[in-house]
Amino acid sequence: MSDSSRQRRVSERNPIVRTVESVGEVANQQLHTFSGIVGFIGGIVYLVSDTLLWIARAIFIREVRLGREHLMAQMVRVGIRSIPIIILVQVFIGIILALQMAPTLESYGQIQRVADIVGIAMFRELGPLLSGIVLSGFAGASIAAELGTMVESEEIKALRATALNPIRFLVVPRFLATVTMLTMLTVIADAVGVFGGFLTSTMILDIAPEQYLSYTKAAVTQRDFISGLAKAAVFGVMISMIACYEGLNVKGGAEGVGRATTSTVVKSIVALITADVLFTAVFYAFGI
Numbered sequence: 001m002s003d004s005s006r007q008r009r010v011s012e013r014n015p016i017v018r019t020v021e022s023v024g025e026v027a028n029q030q031l032h033t034f035s036g037i038v039g040f041i042g043g044i045v046y047l048v049s050d051t052l053l054w055i056a057r058a059i060f061i062r063e064v065r066l067g068r069e070h071l072m073a074q075m076v077r078v079g080i081r082s083i084p085i086i087i088l089v090q091v092f093i094g095i096i097l098a099l100q101m102a103p104t105l106e107s108y109g110q111i112q113r114v115a116d117i118v119g120i121a122m123f124r125e126l127g128p129l130l131s132g133i134v135l136s137g138f139a140g141a142s143i144a145a146e147l148g149t150m151v152e153s154e155e156i157k158a159l160r161a162t163a164l165n166p167i168r169f170l171v172v173p174r175f176l177a178t179v180t181m182l183t184m185l186t187v188i189a190d191a192v193g194v195f196g197g198f199l200t201s202t203m204i205l206d207i208a209p210e211q212y213l214s215y216t217k218a219a220v221t222q223r224d225f226i227s228g229l230a231k232a233a234v235f236g237v238m239i240s241m242i243a244c245y246e247g248l249n250v251k252g253g254a255e256g257v258g259r260a261t262t263s264t265v266v267k268s269i270v271a272l273i274t275a276d277v278l279f280t281a282v283f284y285a286f287g288i
Contacts, residue, residue: 089189117161119194127189175241178237243264
């Protein structure tokens, strides 16, 4: 009998050995998961710093150009084509909020306060958050798949071989387009969300249009609007960086590209919700 067979038989009979082995396997898995998270965060931080460095070079050095035509093409693909789905989703959200809150508010004789809830919820939270979630699936997955395909077809290697930096020519335009267009889409989302609540309130809840608009104007402040836009800008940074990181680190052919797109959507949604929790906690602590 070999030594390995003897050790395996001892481990099968000895419960203490089995327990130690199980604990070791769990610890090894947790360590592997933790190292993966640390590596992912480190990769994102490096990608963000390199992207911002190229943007600064483009601003202060005339010889460094980022490609305006490519940037505009990315803005059209990321933002303009997302407008219909953003409008559809946010109108429905405004309708849902109004219908869900109406019975409770009516029991207190304050049904006109539906306007307050819809306005504050859309401008502070649901406008930027849901727009970011929609964009992570609509544009984030597309960016990851496109860059992943370029990696697998060795186009990235070809860029480096010709002394062209892929961060400058591929990541920066997608970064700027996502941040800019998500901020713009949030403005549209706020407006159409309030419009959905307006339609429901005036057509179903019998609230006068003038009353609804006056309550919305009184409830929503400039601070609510600006805080929502700040969230949208940060969400745009997160979506673009996660998508570019996953796309540039694709391995395993077509299957790897599929994994990258799925991972981009999942990680983006988790990151957006986590960031929104932190934003809300900070705003609450400072009374914003």
